[in-house]
Amino acid sequence: MKRIKKVFTLIHLVVWKLLALLIGLQLWTEGDPNWRALTVSTLLTCLYVFYSHFYILTHYQGKARKVSYYFRLLFVILTGPLPFVLFHPRAFASWGNFSDYYAMTLASAVPLFLFLSWLARITENLVLNTIRKEQLEKQAVEAELYYLKSQINPHFLFNTLNNIHTLVYKQAPAAPEAVQRLSSLMRYMIYESNAALVPLVREIDYLRDYIGLQQLRYKNSPVVDLKVQGEFASCHIAPLLFIHLLENAYKHSPARLEAGQVKVKVEVNDNTLIFSIQNPSAKNPGNSLEEPGGIGLPNVRKRLALLYPQQHSLEVSHSDELFTIVLHIQGLKMQSHDTKTYLLHH
Structure with a gap:
């Protein structure tokens, strides 16, 4: 002024x-x-x-x-x-x-x-x-983005701490790795995600930490099949965009999941990001996107409208067997110098 x-x-x-x-x-x-x-x-x-x-x-x-x-x-x-x-x-x-x-x-x-x-x-x-x-x-807009970004399901944190407590009590070999993943996840949520843009590679690491901690609930082999394709090393994106979709995939799935039943794919193609997630539909009607404690698609739609107006599309399809979400974001920010610095630091 x-x-x-x-x-x-x-x-x-x-x-x-x-x-x-x-x-x-x-x-x-x-x-x-x-x-x-x-x-x-x-x-x-x-x-x-x-x-x-x-x-x-x-x-x-x-x-x-x-x-x-x-x-x-x-x-x-x-x-x-x-x-x-x-x-x-x-x-x-x-x-x-x-x-x-x-x-x-x-x-x-x-x-x-x-x-x-x-x-x-x-x-x-x-x-x-x-x-x-x-x-x-x-x-x-910034206040609303902060509010929407902060709405990660608190039940996940409580469940994770209980699972880690059980691992520590049993002196399981997986306990130190679980603590490290939770520490990385919380550091990203509290500190790194305050930036307007973060390296896409860091957002993917965040998803991996989240998947690793959720896996503590399952005795089977990894229930999430995460695939990453394309030249994404120099891409930057708004933080915490995918976590609600992944969170809903767990919540929207049956209580028992087989290995690789939740399929997550992150692809960068010609300056366009394609994020897709597919999970089996739960027969229990209580597992809905609007369940109390969950944020659901309204949060994601609001953030996308505020952050990427006229630059995104979000397709949702639901059948008796599968629930699928495909997100396209055009015009990714390319900041190779910052990303190289980040990769060297980590």
Whole structure:
């Protein structure tokens, strides 16, 4: 906002300098011997009328201040010609000259610069209000994104901690790896996901950690078949976009899953990301996308609409046997330097 106000100040300075140059040049070309004094007197009247009215419009707006506005406006109109008359070299030669110059300025310069000051005030208000509105909308979007992003199912965390507790109690070899995965997952959620964009490779690592922790619930071989294809090393994406879809795949599936029954595929093709997930449909009607404690597709749709307007498509198909979601995101951000730094760091 300060930068915009500085731009307006610069515009004012440039316009007034150009006006002074034009007035002086016009009087000089006409051969008036007093062109300097006339330039100064004309410019002083213009400045006085313009900024007096500009100030009044700024500080005396609103229905409750209409009377104050009209009194001050009348004062500016009546005193507006005085700078020109007082600095005019021939204004005091006679009363006739004084009244003529006063009337001429009152009829020409005063109305013109009253109108220009009103136009300038309206224009600045319009621009500033538009910028304020955009800033408020941006803040609202950021707040909503933060709210939506934070809604990871807390039951997952509680269940994971219980599972890890069981592993530790049994002194299972998988316990240290489970703790490490949970630590990585929580670090990503709390710290790394605060960025507007994250490396796609990090988002995939997050999915792997989540899948590894969910696997603690199953005795079978990995129930999720995760495939990654394409040149994704330099791709960046908004964080925590896929987790709700994966979370719902678990919730929407039968309680008992066989190895590889949940199929997840992440593919990057020609600057387009394709994320697909397929899981067997649960016969239990309680496992719905709108189940309390779950976030479901509304969260994903809202975030996609806010983050990737006109750049995405989300297809959902549901049958008695399979539930499938396919997400396309066009125009991925490519930041190879940052990704290389991340890969070296990790």
